[in-house]
Amino acid sequence: MGRVEWLAERVREFGDLRGRRVEAWTGVEMALREDVGGRPQFEDPSVPFLQLLSLSARFADGSSLDVGTYQDDNAWGLWPRPASGRDRARWEGIFRWRELPELPTGAIDDVVVTEDEDQLAEVLLRVRGRPLLMLAGEVYEQMDGRLTFARLDESVLVFTDPAAADSVVWGTARRSPPPAG
Template structure:
């Protein structure tokens, strides 16, 4: 499988969510940093699980391809051992993420990986990005794409 084929497959995985109904989100989230600015709402998570109305569970996480990280969606519960998360990471319900019908899915690639996926869920957009949010000593937040 070529690199391009791999990215196309990852895109198809996300595209298959179009038309489904999202019941709930859970995930492994760190305690910091978070962005609370209502104009730029951001939640940094280690992994996501989405439960659909037919009781199917999909997991969203990152994969490494040489030097860049990309997004993938897997039709199974990858984060089964919820009790193993400790320290700053917690398994929790992510009620701040939208629920409803997935109306549109758009995937974007860069540097040979799937770096962003945009979902329109009901009236609300949800942008998933492979990246990391760092906080500087001056309390500035810097976002780095293509990272885990």
């Protein structure tokens, strides 16, 4: 299977989520900063999203799906895969497994996949009318404690407000974000 066909298959897999019913979300969250007062920092008021190693959806039919990333040369994109059944007890330090009740549950009404730089850069889901934007990217902690934000990187960044993705100062501009609203 060539690269174009592989990407088309991933787009189809994301599209197949339309009509499925999400019962719950879990994920392996990555810290924004490694050491703040001796502990990793997972939240910061300047960061309007979650940074995840992977995001898992549990569906009403009992099946599950993980959304992670793939690497293609120097860029990363989003990749839906059958759930891996990650062991929640093995994550510690700058990683933590947790339930994500702040994410919308219910029927997935719509799916919009955005390609950028020939990668599956973003996926916007409408879950019972509420948006959930997933974006391949990464938060980098600078030596002075500042955070910088990169697109097309190895984490899954999850926004419950797609407009917030427009307010982030990305290292490279977003080509064509999905429509908000």
